[in-house]
Amino acid sequence: MIHNFDETIDRIGSDSDKWDNEGKGGTLIPLGIADTDYKAPREVLNAVRKKVDFGVFGYGYFPHDRFNDAIKGWYGRHHKIDIRADDISYAPGLMTGALWMFLDAYTNPGDKVVIQPPVYATFKRVIENFNRVAIDNPLNYYNGSYQIDFEDLEDKLKMPDVKILLVCNPANPIGRVWAIEEMKKMYDLCRENNVLIISDEIHSDMIHKELPFHSFLEICEEEDQNVVVMNSPSKTFNLASFFSAYVIIKNKKMKKAFDDIYTKYHFDYNYLGVEALITAYNKCDYYVDELNAYLRSNIDFSINYIHKHLPKLKVQYPDCSYLLWIDCEGLGLTGTELDEFFTDAGVRVNDGSSYGKDSGNFVRVNIACTRALLERALKQIKLNYDKYGFKKN
Template sequence: MMILTHNFDEPVNRINTDSFKWDYEGESGKYIPLGVADTDFKSPQPVIDMLHKKVDLGVYAYGYLPQHRFAKSICNWYYKRYGLNVNEEAIRYSQGLMTGALWMLLDAFTRPGDKILIQPPVYNTFNVVIKGAGRFIETNELKLVDGRYEMDFDDLERKTADPRVRILLVCNPHNPVGRVWTKEELLRVYEICKKNNVLIISDEIHGDIVYNGAKHTPFFSISEDAKNNIIVMSSPSKTFNLACFYSAYVVMNNKALRDQYDVVYSNYHFDYNYFGIEALITSYNECDYYVDQFNEYLWKNICIVKDFIKNTMPEVKVIEQESTYLMWLDFRAWNLTQFELMNFFKDSGVKVNDGMNYGKNGLGFVRVNIACQTAVLEKALSCISKAYKSKNIK
């Protein structure tokens, strides 16, 4: 059997392709964008080939969601990657995670004025969707202990005791701090939330991207009891660079929860993405090889950044990376305001994400996306090095 390989070093010019990353964030080539969380790599060749077949048909009329093929591909993926048996009945389609799954789940299980608990510093779109849905945000801030983030379980106990807190929204693995939560940590979270009647929704879109023996634990797999009381939402978009298709899914083993979701889905009169569904199915059925090579390439880029910081600006701290292609870097030693910190990168010709976007405890931090060709990353680091030396920052 031929083993497929992917050339992650292949240059792909995304300027003037209506790319949010390169045309908006990077201002059409003015800056090197290391911000928004997509990659600069082509998707796997089997996905491209499948999409060509769909395009060549020439008819792009209303589709009919291939629920069995769709659900089966996801079940296959969970078995191949995590050794888990997932029932096809548990799988539901959603039009993206934030604009689709999360919005519908909030509508299904909460009402305006309810509180949603999040764990900052955390993915900023959580805030956008929660507030947009008319719900209130409560925070259970992560603690930085010896260079590694941990959950504050005592605070979680206090916050979930508030009867207005209806949902804990977990990022597993965590964006931006790169933690892969252990089974023991997830079990403790579950027991606290169960005691206080708080529903857990776990965003696991980065679950395939792990390093150095770290193992992603799908939240619903931690125990038989948890299996029926936790909702997981995910998508292949981060792993295979398919974000524009807005094709995602929700795993709900509890039929009562599925029924509530189905009512909301029906009320929104959502359809599905004709191309995106085939990209999802093909990725999960045929493209294991891509993920393994992808993670190896990303880890090489992570090591390049770590070496750069160690040799060029050792006062900057790198939060140890267990997952995601988003590095969380601590620049507090520079004693700059957040405005000054962001302007330093902009003046160097590189765009990164402002740590304050992820919560007040992101002050002094930046998020850096290393999912680009190594040559692009090295060019960006060279620009940063020149700016650092010219400004004589210590």
């Protein structure tokens, strides 16, 4: 392997939300916040270092051609989708930039946005903080798997003032890669009801089990006004703090509406972050292949360990990314007690209830760390599992 994913990097004291905040300065092992503990690719480090060594950080002039070409190349090589340069716009992050600007461009206060819990918690926060209304189309959970409730979805899309279906594609935290048939059905229902689809594709580079990933860009017709896509290399290459993302909008009128919002608020771009994005997409395909191999190894190890040593926990192999969605109902603990159970083990995980009101028995666990740290965390959880007496039951 070119990149050493086993390298232990001490992030304590680096102003890391994951380690200094969630992990309380290393007091706890943080397996919640969804960034990786891996260095970015060496090519990205060199590109950013070159900019830093140049030493002048005046106002930048956005490198449109290099930026657009990098994204076009990435989608072409990795997703077999041909994107026009004119369809791409920069965004200062996904939640803090793209989604917020989509809501401003395409909705009015009081309008409704349908989400599909359990789903990324920030969706609802951004919607409601922007004076829009989040409407739940809860996913059906059966035998360890989640499915879309299309009957309920159709009812929700017919509601007055529903303007958007916000889809997590692939889905976080449940680890689902939506099948093309499911996506077409969502798309058709939205077209029938004149509802826009916003597809968050930030986890699309990390697909497991040889499953195909399909973007909504493959389904929508040319210049269709019912689909927009947002994406970023931040999850794949661990570049979240650069807040450099992008949107893909085929419809010219909607593209202009988005760009007008960007201009209205006089947003600028992240000088170093855009260079990191361009370099990652142009030169670091190998990193993604190696990252996915390492993540699959960690997922295999985690699931085997849980099945063997923590049998009251239920977990399915995720279709995507580096997040395990673990059903803890077998422990018989309340949400507060469940949080205490993991904290007592010296590990922080994400509370499932933040992703949907019916997910309080679940936790989300991030396994994108070194194998050594992952083993330590699981062993600590097992010690507490045995201490609680679950081993005897």
